[in-house]
Amino acid sequence: MTSQLSAEPQLVEAAEGGIPSALADLGRLVRIPGIAWPAFDQEQLQRSAREIARLAEETGVFDEVAIRTAAIPETGEQGQPGILATRAARNGKPTVMLYAHHDVQPPGDEALWETPPFEPTVRDGRLYGRGAADDKAGVMAHIASLRALRETYGDDLDLGVVLFIEGEEEFGSRSFTQFLADNAEAMRSDVIVVADSGNWDSETPAVTVSLRGNAKFHLTVRTLDHASHSGMFGGAVPDAMLATVKLLATLWDDEGAVAVEGLAERDSETPAYDENTLRSETGLLPGVTPIGGGTILSRIWNKPSITVTGIDFTGVAAASNTLSSEVTVVVSARVAPGQSAQDAYDAMERHLRARAPFGAQLSFSDVDLGNGFLVDTSGWAVETARGAMRDGYGRDAVDYGVGGSIPFIADLVERYPDAQILVTGVEDPHSRAHSPNESLHLDTFRHAILAETLLLARANERTV
Numbered sequence: 001m002t003s004q005l006s007a008e009p010q011l012v013e014a015a016e017g018g019i020p021s022a023l024a025d026l027g028r029l030v031r032i033p034g035i036a037w038p039a040f041d042q043e044q045l046q047r048s049a050r051e052i053a054r055l056a057e058e059t060g061v062f063d064e065v066a067i068r069t070a071a072i073p074e075t076g077e078q079g080q081p082g083i084l085a086t087r088a089a090r091n092g093k094p095t096v097m098l099y100a101h102h103d104v105q106p107p108g109d110e111a112l113w114e115t116p117p118f119e120p121t122v123r124d125g126r127l128y129g130r131g132a133a134d135d136k137a138g139v140m141a142h143i144a145s146l147r148a149l150r151e152t153y154g155d156d157l158d159l160g161v162v163l164f165i166e167g168e169e170e171f172g173s174r175s176f177t178q179f180l181a182d183n184a185e186a187m188r189s190d191v192i193v194v195a196d197s198g199n200w201d202s203e204t205p206a207v208t209v210s211l212r213g214n215a216k217f218h219l220t221v222r223t224l225d226h227a228s229h230s231g232m233f234g235g236a237v238p239d240a241m242l243a244t245v246k247l248l249a250t251l252w253d254d255e256g257a258v259a260v261e262g263l264a265e266r267d268s269e270t271p272a273y274d275e276n277t278l279r280s281e282t283g284l285l286p287g288v289t290p291i292g293g294g295t296i297l298s299r300i301w302n303k304p305s306i307t308v309t310g311i312d313f314t315g316v317a318a319a320s321n322t323l324s325s326e327v328t329v330v331v332s333a334r335v336a337p338g339q340s341a342q343d344a345y346d347a348m349e350r351h352l353r354a355r356a357p358f359g360a361q362l363s364f365s366d367v368d369l370g371n372g373f374l375v376d377t378s379g380w381a382v383e384t385a386r387g388a389m390r391d392g393y394g395r396d397a398v399d400y401g402v403g404g405s406i407p408f409i410a411d412l413v414e415r416y417p418d419a420q421i422l423v424t425g426v427e428d429p430h431s432r433a434h435s436p437n438e439s440l441h442l443d444t445f446r447h448a449i450l451a452e453t454l455l456l457a458r459a460n461e462r463t464v
Helices: 004-017 019-030 042-058 136-156 176-182 240-249 275-282 296-301 341-354 380-393 408-415 442-459
Strands: 064-068 082-087 095-101 121-123 126-128 160-166 191-198 206-211 213-222 305-312 326-335 361-370 398-402 420-427 439-441
Touching (some): 004 019, 004 136, 004 442, 019 442, 042 160, 095 136, 136 160, 136 191, 136 420, 136 442, 191 206, 191 398, 191 408, 191 442, 206 380, 206 420, 213 240, 240 326, 341 361, 380 420, 408 420, 420 442, 439 442
Parallel strands (some): 095 160, 095 191, 191 420, 206 398
Antiparallel strands (some): 064 082, 082 160, 126 439
């Protein structure tokens, strides 16, 4: 069998040589608008699944490749198509699961895109398009790494591999737990690589070691049983928008920090990161100041945040002189690592019910909870990943916290408690995932492929 030391130069050559093909395949995937929201053409998601299944089959690595769905526990309806490809380990080698997702966010207002969202476009060293970074680049990092392994090792590859490409991550992973239950033994792994995170910057890799949880819900505020004329009764009758504005304002203090008793914070040091960097990475307008207190990264990684992300109310074009009877808003909270999402939601509901102005009636619905995650960094897989990143990027990896959430990781931990979890990614702070003009830094993509190829090759040298 080819040894690690003798194989690595060929591995690097194979990985580098495969990058043009990986980029071409990524471009084809970006052209498929696979969006899991029911309002969009679901055949596109099927197309995306079929294309990725074909790419997995063509690696020559797997014993079986299948497109599968699972039931959504709450409704019994079938979830969106995922790709599950498996290869059994040999000679006592570990099995590594490679996760990514092929569904993407809706494009939003296409007028805000400089180029069409589903037409991959390269400019200034970046590939632009919806899903170019989140997370079709993660899919292709896996495929490209497996191609390099196959080219180098051939039939001498003993590593077990599970490739799981989900089809509804952006739509809440509604069938994820059932998918795990249905395929528990086929997916059982020693190491799980979740390629759906980011890096410190376009040149510096990161191992994600903490993720915030999420608690999202709809809040409806009612003050009237029907709308009334604002001139005839305004000043005496509280409309629902007035009550909603006053109620929502109690969620934050004057500095913009969360002011809800019972929402926890995590005490952990963070690397240096200044306001200029924050402005560069977020587009904060001149004169607009950051919110909260403590180090900037502690606010993003270790403290809760609350955002109002949607509202059902009369649009500007149709506005009339009316006292509104009810308003519904979507409240999305990020929960500090270490606190359960249920506890965080309970604290917010208590807070809001205790502060409803003018006796307004409140109702809560569509509650969506996902726990945060703290990575155990003591295992061999994390150390191996750091070394592979150092060699693949040419820089030491940074231990990285993420303000966003990947709730299904908690499901993986529950199902496979002995597995080591690695959260990696191909994004950089300028990728603008979920936003107009999403993009992938091409050099970051190249380094990510090299690093993952080395990680898998070095896992192939271990026994379990």
